[in-house]
Amino acid sequence: MGIKFIASGGITTPRGFHAGATCAGIKTKDKSDLAILFSEAPCVATAMFTTNRVKAAPVLLCQQRLRDGKAAAVVVNSGCANACTGKQGLADAAETAELAAEAIGAPAEDVLVASTGVIGPCLPMERLRAGIKQIVLSRDGGHELARAIMTTDTVPKEAAVGIDGSNLIIGGVAKGSGMIHPDLATLLCFLTTDASVDLDFLRLALRKAVEVSFNMISIDGDTSPNDMVLIMANGLAGNGPIATGSQQADAFQQALNQLCTHLAKSIARDGEGATKLIEVKVNGAPTLAEARLVARTVVSSPLVKSAVHGNDPNWGRVMAVLGRSGVEVEEAKVDIYLDDICVARAGCAVPFDEKAAVKALDKSEVAIVLNLNLGEATATAWGCDLSEEYVTINSQYTT
Amino acid sequence: MGIKFIASGGITTPRGFHAGATCAGIKTKDKSDLAILFSEAPCVATAMFTTNRVKAAPVLLCQQRLRDGKAAAVVVNSGCANACTGKQGLADAAETAELAAEAIGAPAEDVLVASTGVIGPCLPMERLRAGIKQIVLSRDGGHELARAIMTTDTVPKEAAVGIDGSNLIIGGVAKGSGMIHPDLATLLCFLTTDASVDLDFLRLALRKAVEVSFNMISIDGDTSPNDMVLIMANGLAGNGPIATGSQQADAFQQALNQLCTHLAKSIARDGEGATKLIEVKVNGAPTLAEARLVARTVVSSPLVKSAVHGNDPNWGRVMAVLGRSGVEVEEAKVDIYLDDICVARAGCAVPFDEKAAVKALDKSEVAIVLNLNLGEATATAWGCDLSEEYVTINSQYTT
Numbered sequence: 001m002g003i004k005f006i007a008s009g010g011i012t013t014p015r016g017f018h019a020g021a022t023c024a025g026i027k028t029k030d031k032s033d034l035a036i037l038f039s040e041a042p043c044v045a046t047a048m049f050t051t052n053r054v055k056a057a058p059v060l061l062c063q064q065r066l067r068d069g070k071a072a073a074v075v076v077n078s079g080c081a082n083a084c085t086g087k088q089g090l091a092d093a094a095e096t097a098e099l100a101a102e103a104i105g106a107p108a109e110d111v112l113v114a115s116t117g118v119i120g121p122c123l124p125m126e127r128l129r130a131g132i133k134q135i136v137l138s139r140d141g142g143h144e145l146a147r148a149i150m151t152t153d154t155v156p157k158e159a160a161v162g163i164d165g166s167n168l169i170i171g172g173v174a175k176g177s178g179m180i181h182p183d184l185a186t187l188l189c190f191l192t193t194d195a196s197v198d199l200d201f202l203r204l205a206l207r208k209a210v211e212v213s214f215n216m217i218s219i220d221g222d223t224s225p226n227d228m229v230l231i232m233a234n235g236l237a238g239n240g241p242i243a244t245g246s247q248q249a250d251a252f253q254q255a256l257n258q259l260c261t262h263l264a265k266s267i268a269r270d271g272e273g274a275t276k277l278i279e280v281k282v283n284g285a286p287t288l289a290e291a292r293l294v295a296r297t298v299v300s301s302p303l304v305k306s307a308v309h310g311n312d313p314n315w316g317r318v319m320a321v322l323g324r325s326g327v328e329v330e331e332a333k334v335d336i337y338l339d340d341i342c343v344a345r346a347g348c349a350v351p352f353d354e355k356a357a358v359k360a361l362d363k364s365e366v367a368i369v370l371n372l373n374l375g376e377a378t379a380t381a382w383g384c385d386l387s388e389e390y391v392t393i394n395s396q397y398t399t
Numbered sequence: 400m401g402i403k404f405i406a407s408g409g410i411t412t413p414r415g416f417h418a419g420a421t422c423a424g425i426k427t428k429d430k431s432d433l434a435i436l437f438s439e440a441p442c443v444a445t446a447m448f449t450t451n452r453v454k455a456a457p458v459l460l461c462q463q464r465l466r467d468g469k470a471a472a473v474v475v476n477s478g479c480a481n482a483c484t485g486k487q488g489l490a491d492a493a494e495t496a497e498l499a500a501e502a503i504g505a506p507a508e509d510v511l512v513a514s515t516g517v518i519g520p521c522l523p524m525e526r527l528r529a530g531i532k533q534i535v536l537s538r539d540g541g542h543e544l545a546r547a548i549m550t551t552d553t554v555p556k557e558a559a560v561g562i563d564g565s566n567l568i569i570g571g572v573a574k575g576s577g578m579i580h581p582d583l584a585t586l587l588c589f590l591t592t593d594a595s596v597d598l599d600f601l602r603l604a605l606r607k608a609v610e611v612s613f614n615m616i617s618i619d620g621d622t623s624p625n626d627m628v629l630i631m632a633n634g635l636a637g638n639g640p641i642a643t644g645s646q647q648a649d650a651f652q653q654a655l656n657q658l659c660t661h662l663a664k665s666i667a668r669d670g671e672g673a674t675k676l677i678e679v680k681v682n683g684a685p686t687l688a689e690a691r692l693v694a695r696t697v698v699s700s701p702l703v704k705s706a707v708h709g710n711d712p713n714w715g716r717v718m719a720v721l722g723r724s725g726v727e728v729e730e731a732k733v734d735i736y737l738d739d740i741c742v743a744r745a746g747c748a749v750p751f752d753e754k755a756a757v758k759a760l761d762k763s764e765v766a767i768v769l770n771l772n773l774g775e776a777t778a779t780a781w782g783c784d785l786s787e788e789y790v791t792i793n794s795q796y797t798t
Contacts, residue, residue, distance in 0.1 A: 052719065053722045053728045054718055084730065084746055118715060119716065120714060120748045224719055302789075320518055324450075328452070344519070347485060349484075390705075391787045391790065
């Protein structure tokens with residue numbers, strides 16, 4: 001039961017999904033900033049949203065529209081988050097859905113809306129109205145959408161996986177974070193599949209996949225007002241519906257986990273100013289919750305990120321972060337590794353080859369491994385290094 | 400009942416306190432790195448320590464020695480934190496105290512130890528043994544100690560206050576943070592007073608003062624393995640002992656609060672790479688705990704710090720941080736100000752003079768004011784901007 005990544009795959013790789021994008025002028029100049037994703041067959045759909053108490057208008061709209069577990073299309077813009085925009089923002093989000101519904105011939109209540117960009121300003125509706133009419137949908141348009149949702153991302157993030165021994169495909173696209181603290185950025189991810197999937201199972205499967213992927217590039221449960229991970233299943237593969245306990249349930253879950261992890265790592269790797277992907281693996285934790293908390297806290301530490309940026313094997317910072325992460329720690333049991341080089345054992349320094357440690361850090365993917373030696377639970381989190389460029393980018397965003 | 404800052408004051412301004420420092424060679428080259436503070440009369444003393452589960456050896460030693468509420472001296476080094484050093488670290492801390500006790504002629508059990516610097520390595524005891532003998536104590540030596548405890552601090556932080564209508568003096572010295580997330584750095588603060596103070600009152604007063612000062616430049620209760628705020632009261636002013644309810648209790652508390660706030664702001668202002676002090680004031684919170692949490696979360700946000708660095712009036716980031724801070728928020732009630740310029744009202748954008756807003760940010764002290772309009776509680780937190788230099792400094796610390 002293997003899972004295979006499909007070359008050049010994306011959200012329109014599964015059967016029956018169409019997409020397209022345009023330059024509506026929401027972002028400056030000739031940047032693509034408005035896109036539509038559409039399924040020719042009605043979809044079972046579910047999403048996970050930001051836990052931020054300040055929720056953007058499109059999030060509020062989608063939460064309402066997804067109660068019935070159905071969707072046909074998503075219209076998405078970058079350049080303006082439509083967050084902190086009050087009643088005008090809600091009206092604008094609803095109008096955007098309506099305009100897209102007209103353009104594609106779907107009922108407005110099945111059209112979802114997503115936005116990413118600067119918080120505060122209202123959507124430039126004149127430009128949106130004109131822009132939506134320009135969008136041409138195609139079966140290969142997923143790549144266009146992947147570019148249209150980028151903000152400070154430097155590369156589009158998309159992929160598709162096929163499940164061996166079946167004809168089922170799951171496609172996905174995400175936009176970064178684009179920030180060192182991904183949870184403060186807008187994370188948008190749209191997943192599509194031609195599998196026929198039972199709604200209850202789909203909800204559970206999405207939650208499980210997000211837990212091991214997107215939630216492991218976050219810090220403190222921090223999320224932007226716009227975060228959204230959406231999955232739409234149109235059933236055009238013609239399989240018997242996948243439900244809990246059915247034959248293909250495990251394979252579908254595995255495929256979804258791998259796809260989401262792939263996209264999450266792409267986001268971490270492309271963090272603003274990032275030069276490296278950092279993977280923090282925690283072993284030997286008493287519980288899964290503690291393993292996850294430690295992994296996320298270490299990978300989010302500005303001091304650890306700065307040390308990795310400078311190839312500095314300063315393991316004492318990892319110990320200090322572990323100590324304040326909120327989990328029980330027995331200092332005298334902790335081992336720390338950079339790649340496979342042990343830099344601390346039983347909570348204390350051990351002699352290690354400093355040149356080799358610097359070399360282990362001077363790579364595009366850096367692995368930090370902690371063993372708490374208290375139990376059996378493990379977890380992995382991903383992030384990126386903190387560079388001078390991060391500050392440069394973030395001190396000049398709106399002005 | 401006024402409180403006056405004393406020109407060029409410090410920890411040896413109160414009667415009977417002596418200090419001195421030397422270059423023991425713990426830090427590189429000819430930097431002062433070892434110091435002693437000594438009171439000629441025995442002191443009532445108490446301290447607050449790191450809440451990090453990984454505690455440095457000197458912290459464990461002090462916790463034990465302060466149980467009786469008595470102290471005569473502190474020996475402190477920079478350049479090595481003596482943290483994550485196991486049993487050897489504890490033995491080294493105890494020996495350091497013993498050497499200092501011999502040098503000054505005090506019982507070893509009344510000598511406290513503090514360390515700050517790199518986590519992991521053991522203290523270079525040969526150098527400490529030689530160094531301690533070189534220290535010459537004087538009534539004006541507080542300034543020397545202030546310099547000896549600096550790590551990445553760029554200026555010493557010391558002050559003394561006198562209480563009007565009395566002869567009581569409180570002196571203080573602190574070392575930074577020196578980091579953008581001060582809680583991850585070592586915060587060391589020593590406070591001295593010639594007032595006679597009841598131990599129970601002193602413990603309570605210190606806790607209250609730390610809550611409104613040093614704890615308001617921290618983030619999540621994060622603290623380094625070495626953090627310590629110590630107060631020693633030697634009673635040489637000859638006042639009747641200050642206790643809860645006594646005539647001078649309020650004045651003493653006010654003086655202590657002002658001194659601690661002054662030192663805390665000095666630390667924030669001198670954060671690594673910092674170019675500005677940021678003050679975040681939260682008004683209209685339902686409870687004090689919520690006001691404090693919001694103030695600390697906003698002032699710790701890398702995105703807010705970066706925006707302030709670049710003079711970018713990006714208030715949407717403040718709203719996003721408020722939303723994920725963990726407190727109840729009614730988005731439609733929130734007002735945000737930069738200095739006295741309203742940039743968001745009732746949760747939404749309002750037109751404002753962008754040039755004036757940029758100017759309000761382009762100052763050495765920047766004020767961000769949030770009104771939640773939900774209650775009466777207020778709190779203030781301090782931090783600094785995030786500059787490219789922070790990353791440069793922290794990517795080259797140990798190597």
